[in-house]
Amino acid sequence: MSAPAAPLATERPPFWNDPFWRGLASQILLAAIVAFIVIEATINARDNMHARGIPTDLSFWNMPAGFDINQSFVAYSAVWPYGRAFVVGLLNTLFVAIVGVILATIVGFAVGAARLSKSWLLARLATVYVEVIRNVPLLLQLLFWYNAVLKPLPGPRQSVDIFGFAFVNNRGLFVPEPVARAGFDYVLIALGIGIIGSIIFWYVARRRQMRTGEQWPVMRVSVGLILGLPILVYFLLGRPLEFAVPQLRGFNFVGGIRLSPELVALLLSLILYTASFIAEIVRAGIQSVPRGQTEAALALGLRPGPLRRLVVMPQAMRVIIPPLTNQYLNLTKNSSLAVFIGYPDLVQIFAGTVLNQTGAAVQVIFITMAVYLAISLATSAVMNLYARHTAIRER
C-alpha cells in the first residue's frame, strides 16, 4: 500500500484497443443498423400502402362494424364500432385462455399424480392418455371434437335431455341460468363473510400451531363457513335464486346459458392437449424430489397427506413452475386455432373479419400480435412472482 501505483496499471491502451470502447462502439453500430432497418421498413411500408390507397391509420376504429358476433361478454351488435368488436374478440380469447388454464391445470395435476399411482390400472390409463393426446396434433384434435363429436349431435328438436334441466344438441350445451331475486345479495354477503372468516380462522390456527403444536380442523371449519353459511342464509330467506330452464322455441332453445359447440370443442381440445403436457411436467417435478426427503419425513412421523403437502409438493413446485408457465402461454396462443371452427376469438373477429372489411391489414396484424405478446408477458410475470414465492429461501 505504501508504494505508488506501478506504471503498468496507469498505462491504458489506446482507446481503439480498449475493450470498453470497442464493446460500446460495436453495440452502438448494431443498434444503429437495427434502428435503420426498422425505420426504413416502416417508411417503405407506409409509402407503399399510401401509393396504393391502402389505409395507414386507425381511423376505422370508431366506424360501425356492421357484422354480428354470436358470443359476447359485453353488449354488442352490428351498430357498435370496430373497436368494440376488438374488445368482444379479446374477451372471448381471454375467456378461453383463463378457463382453459384453470381446467388444464386441474386435469394435468390429477393425471400427473395418477401416473405415479401405486394402482397399476390407474397409472397405465394415465400413461395411455398422455402418450395418445400429446402425440396427436392439436388442430386434428380440435377438428375431431368439432366435426366428429359435436356436430353429429341431434338437432334442437331431438335434443338429448339431461333430467329436463340441461339439453345437448348440435347448437350447443344449454344449461339453466341462475336468476337472482330480491334478497340474493344477502347470500353473497354471507359468502363473503364465510371466506373472510375462514382466512382469519386459518391464520389464528396457524399461529396457534406454531406456538403450541396443536392443530385445529382448518379444512372442515372453512368448508362449513364458505359453503354452510351462504346455504343457511339462502334457505332462511326463502330461496331467493331461481333457475331459468332453457325452452325450445322456434329454431333453437331460448333462456338459460348456452355454450356453443365451437366453444366446447375449443376448450375440450385445448384442455386435454395441454393437460397431457402438464401431467408430464408434474410427474417429473414430483420425481425430482429426492427419495431421502420422503424417507426423512416418514421418519419424523408425517402421514402421507401432510407429507405430500408439506414436503414433496413445495419442492416439486420449484421444478414445475417454469415449464408450467410455458404450457399456459402455449394454451393461450393455441386458442387462436379457433378460426378453424369458427369460434369468435380475437384472431377470427379482429384479424379476420375486421381486417377484411377495413383493408387495414398491417395495423390489424400488428395490434393482434401486440395483444398476444401482452397476454403472454402478463402471464409469465404472474408465474414468475409465484416462482419467486416458492423459491428456496436461505435461512
Added chain:
Amino acid sequence: MALLAGAFLSVPAYAATVDQVKSRGYLICGSNPGLPGFGLPDDKGNWAGFDIDFCRAVAATIFNDPNKVRFVPLTAKDRFTALQSGEIDVLSRNTTWTQSREVAQGFLFPAVTYYDGQGFMVRKKLGVNSATDLDGASICVQQGTTTELNLADYFRTHNKKYEPVVFATADEAIKAYDSGRCDSFTTDGSQLVSERLKLGTPDDHIILPEVISKEPLGPTVRQGDDQWFNLVRWTAFAMLDAEELGVTQKNADEMAKGTNPEVRRLLGAEGNYGSNLGLTQDWALRIVKNVGNYGEVFDRNLGDGSRLKLKRGLNALYNKGGLQYAPPIR
C-alpha cells in the same frame, strides 16, 4: 405475414402490370378455391368456370393463349391482402363491388361480370318458405364477405334475432350447414345454386325467394395502374360487345372479314384499338376466338351448358331485358 413482408419489400415505384405479365410470360389470377361454375380445378388440375374464363380471356388478349395463366386459389378472407401485396395481377373470384373497397381500400372494379343478390338456403323439412320466418335461426356464413354484413343488415331491418356462425371458408360454412349446425346457409344466389349441388341430396334443400342485397360481382385490380385497369375493363366489354354483335368463337374470323364497321373495329380489321392498352390490333379477336363471347362463356359455365342451369336474368344483354351493357369500341 406474407402481406407484411410484401408491404416492406415491394419496390415503391412499380412497373406497368402489363409489362410485368408479358416479361413473366403468364398471368397470375386470384381464383375461388372451389365453386363449381365459377372457379374449380378438375381432377387433372385444369381450372374451369366463369371467373376462370375471364382470366383466360385476359391471358388470351395478352398472349393469344388462354392457358398462359396461373391460378392462385384464395378464400374470401385472404383475397384482398393477396391483391394488395402484389401476389396476383387480377382477382377474379365473385367479388362484390362496394364503395369502401374501391374508395378506402385501394381497389378498382373494372367491370361487373355477374349481377347477383344474396339469398338463403334451408332444409325443406323445416317448413320455412320465406326469409322472414327465420327469426331465431342459426345461420352459417362465410367470413370476410359482403354477405356477412348484409345478413346483419337484414335481421336488423326486420327486427329479428339470429345466430351468425362464421367460417373462414365457404367449404367449412356449407359443411356446418349440411351437418345441421345451422338452420340456413346464406351467400350470393349463384353461389347458393352451386353449393346446393355439392350437398348429399340437393333436393332436400330449397333456396328461399328473398333476394336481400345487390351483389355486382366482377374482377378486381389494384389502384395506381390505369392501363392495367383499362385492359381488364375492356376485356370484359369486348366479350359483351362480341355477344351483342353476334360474334362467336366459331364465326369470329369470318366476321372480321365482313362489312359491319362496328364488328370490324372490335376485331381489329379497322383501326388499332389495342395499342394504347399495350396490346396488339387483334386483341379482341384473340379473346373471342380463344374463350368466346360473354354469352358463350355464361352458357358453358353457368347456363344451359352447365349443371347449374342459371337463367341469364339480370345478366342478359341490355337489349334483351338485362343489365349487361358495354360502351362501344371506337
